[in-house]
Amino acid sequence: MCIKAGANELESVKNLMSMALKAVVADALNAELEAVVEDARLVEDLKMGSAECRVLQELLADTFDGIQVDVCQIRTFAALLDRVVLKEFEGLPV
Numbered sequence: 001m002c003i004k005a006g007a008n009e010l011e012s013v014k015n016l017m018s019m020a021l022k023a024v025v026a027d028a029l030n031a032e033l034e035a036v037v038e039d040a041r042l043v044e045d046l047k048m049g050s051a052e053c054r055v056l057q058e059l060l061a062d063t064f065d066g067i068q069v070d071v072c073q074i075r076t077f078a079a080l081l082d083r084v085v086l087k088e089f090e091g092l093p094v
Contacts, residue, residue, distance in 0.1 A: 014085050015062075021081055024063050028056035038078045042071070064088060 022036040027044045042048040048056065053072045060069055067087050074080045 014058055014081070015060045017085055017088070020063060021060075021084055022077070025077060025080070028052060028059045036077055038076075038081075040077045042074055042077065043075070046077075053089065059065065061083065 001045050003030060023035060025031065025036050025042075025046065026033045029048050031046045040046055042094070046083060050069075057069065060067055060071070065088075067084060069080070069083050069087060070086045071080065074083060075086070
């Protein structure tokens with residue numbers, strides 16, 4: 001079975017990863033899932049402090065095969081998604 005969640009394979013993967021990442025961010029930051037939108041600012045809108053930043057980094061590593069992302073330097077959910085997608089496919093032939 002093949003799931004198509006975008007116009008091409010990369011867009012499909014990014015959309016599926018976005019759904020998983022939204023759940024991780026909402027859980028780590030004790031935010032409503034509906035509040036985790038593309039332009040949501042992690043600190044200002046979702047109230048990420050240093051403790052929540054560490055929790056989010058740990059949950060990202062647990063959810064996305066040990067991925068290491070410096071979440072404290074990322075401003076928005078969209079930027080976090082881009083970073084996670086890039087890290088996930090780092091070193092793979094394109």
